[in-house]
Amino acid sequence: MTFFIEAMAWLVDPANYVGPNAIGVRVLEHLGFTLLTLFFASVVAVPIGFLIGHTGRGRGLAVGSSGALRAIPTLGLLTLVALSVGIGLTAPYVALTVLAIPPILAGAYTGFEAIDRKTIDAARAVGMSEGQIVRKVELPLGLPLLIGGLRSATLQIVATATLAAYVADFGLGRYLFAGLKTRDYAEMLGGSIVVILLALALEGIFTVLQKLVVPRGVAAGRPTDIRVGSPRPAR
């Protein structure tokens, strides 16, 4: 238990809450990095995912290439990018964005694919344009799965963003690298616990979000709700 107790002592030590290496500062850096990476990855993955999901074309290519992306070792990619752009945050942003693209891409196109074809045919039959089908039918119905993709991407980024400290004085990874290299395992374990707590907090937010974005019509149409007696869609 000694390491665990020392880690707890490290976590509550007031000295770790002041200065540029304060836990609060590192958490904010880590969180900012995670959100920005999530944004970059979404900008790339969401439009492509929607296009694949809507047209049904290029799915094989997307599955194949996102599988290949998943296989890239993040530390290797980070080093490779850093060798061309230098140290700093650029390389971690690139490497982590590559890491986050596959789950978001998968969330985006499976969200569209999971929709009952009859629903889309009906939308087309009432005279909706393709753009309207995407915006008014596919997007709201596919949103829960997209959020699911964002959720798993966020988890991966939060855990792996510790690598940013490999080439920059940045984020919660500093505690891991500094702790490992100076045999300060309390700092290392304490830092890891903070990463875990941050990951759990973000998981919690996404779980709530995933429930909130289910369209009222879909939620109302669920079998559980039929039992309590409100079969009609609210809209």
Place this chain on the structure above:
Amino acid sequence: MFTAQKGRLALISVVAVGAVVALAGCASGDPLGSGSSDTTAADTLVVGSQDYYSNEIIAEIYAQALEANDFTVDRSFRIGQREVYLPELEAGGVDVFPEYTGSLLQALDANAAGGTSDEIYTELESALPSGLRVLDKADASDQNSWTVTQAFAEKYDLTDIASLTKVTEPITVGGNSELQTRPYGPDELKAKYGIETAGFVPIEDGGGPLTVKALVDGDIQLTNIYTASPNIKSDNLVALSDPDGLFFADNVVPVVSEKVNDKAAEVLNTVSAALSANDLASLNSESKNDQKSAEDIAAAWLEQANLF
């Protein structure tokens, strides 16, 4: 509905309790201890190496030399930095490890006096914990150094470490995290010479390509590059001279356990006697510039040195 929620709550608590138990489990004892010593046969020598390509080449030379003399060798290479493998070495999990006299001495005794390379060797012999001993040291050394680019050195007319006070622009230091807290780190530069540094950038590749690039690009001005690094020549770097002995002399020396008998010790001493300072730099260059494997480099060196 209600029971489902209750069930989920129970599940969450089970997971949470499980996580705490698991954490507590990892928390006891040394998380890095592997106890590999129990599993190897009595007559097998475990040769270890740092996670540093040059150290791996030396370890490979030791291993091949021992094998050529009918010893059974188990290679346990790239264990990590000293902080990680030292406990393993002390626990007897590794029998032969290429080390560097001064750095090892400072790791064992933070208040070591230092001195000439022979004095450091003598101090090291007495600082080692029981069960470990050092064999003969080689002429070859691979020292820490404060290194700048040649352009930077010329601009401020830098020769030794103390002359860094002449620099008028902010000096950003970069390197492995542990550099910040080592006895020759930025704090000591300030305390001993009054050199102000402008901050520390962690680059965790041990003076490797990322560190060299950062230095050449001007992202950092001062770093620790090992003196046997081929980059010093190929990238026009200057290792500032160290007349005051801030860095301890770092001769290559095998640290061995009690399992290493007289015959094995003799083999390793023969290797050390043949390993010159120039050899080490050219071995490193073969690895970095010619991309040869440690195995091939070691074999070629043993062949050329006409050993065994």
